[in-house]
Amino acid sequence: MLVHIPAVLTPEQAAQCRRALDEAQWVDGRNSAGPAAARVKNNQEIPTSHPVAQHWGQNILNALGASPMFIATALPLRIAPPMFNRYLVGETYGTHNDAALFNTPGAVVRADLSATLFLTPPGEYDGGELTIEDIYGEHRVKLAAGDLILYPAWSQHRVQPVTRGARISSFMWLQSMIRDDEKRSLLVDLDRARAKLNRAAPDNPGMVQMLGVYHNLLRMWAET
């Protein structure tokens, strides 16, 4: 399931982050790719050890931690440190798979979900759409600065060539407490239904029962 999470950062924060990244030292994005992905990857990245990446990476993690929509849809257990990439005119990342496991300080993160946080306003560049293939077909995603897309890490995806301007974004992988996409989608649907019913009939005793079902499914399926 693809989930669009609006306003993880405000447009002002996204612009501030972009300015900080502009002054940092970008390196060839192939440095962080395996041999198969490196053949189709043509962009730039900022190493996670760079102070700007660490500072803004932490800001992004804090913002995600404060987002009820992100928590409810990702049910995150571990998030790898956010990374940053840039595509200039003619740059692209062809169809590839993300790796399954990431070594991070302190833990291995199994990539259940991939996330891209758009940092450049869509009017400032042409092309650069994130194209994701899942069981329903192809989805082209280009979001406002500060918005995030969550998508299954098992999907094949690519970044269309940029034809004007520059596309800067942050991306990260996360391990969910619910490994299976179908189970997680079911929990998200149930939680959304609960929220709607809670607004319409907060005192209905069925609400308590429904919340109980949600938590009991979580108890049955969650890995912690």
Ligand code: NI
């Ligand atoms: Ni990827």
